[in-house]
Amino acid sequence: MHIKIFLIQQLVVMLLTYLGGILVFKFIFPQYFFPFLALLPAFFYMLHYLFYHLALKAVKEDQRRFPSRFLIIFGSKIGVLLIFILLYSVANPDKAVPFLITFFIVYLINTVFVIIKVLKLMKRSRQNS
Numbered sequence: 001m002h003i004k005i006f007l008i009q010q011l012v013v014m015l016l017t018y019l020g021g022i023l024v025f026k027f028i029f030p031q032y033f034f035p036f037l038a039l040l041p042a043f044f045y046m047l048h049y050l051f052y053h054l055a056l057k058a059v060k061e062d063q064r065r066f067p068s069r070f071l072i073i074f075g076s077k078i079g080v081l082l083i084f085i086l087l088y089s090v091a092n093p094d095k096a097v098p099f100l101i102t103f104f105i106v107y108l109i110n111t112v113f114v115i116i117k118v119l120k121l122m123k124r125s126r127q128n129s
């Protein structure tokens with residue numbers, strides 16, 4: 001049940017991110033838009049679904065081991081993202097700066113949302129045990 005609610009809420013965040021991106025790139029920075037940027041919110045949607053799913057599994061298991069598992073999950077996610085950033089930036093140096101700025105903004109929005117959800121999940125789990 002938690003995962004369905006999370007997916008719906010994450011979808012809302014993704015759609016709001018798309019809307020914000022459309023407005024920014026249409027009216028403020030149209031010269032920096034390129035089609036690949038439109039995939040970033042969907043990429044984060046899938047990545048954070050996986051992250052939340054793993055965190056949900058970890059919180060249901062041993063509570064004492066959750067912090068270390070959370071750090072492993074989070075560290076792995078950061079590693080994958082850094083590799084993604086490096087590969088894209090090396091392959092497309094002319095688009096690296098707008099990509100990095102957009103990537104960081106979308107990452108920040110989605111990560112704040114997921115961390116809030118995971119903290120609520122942990123709090124609820126502690127209250128139930």
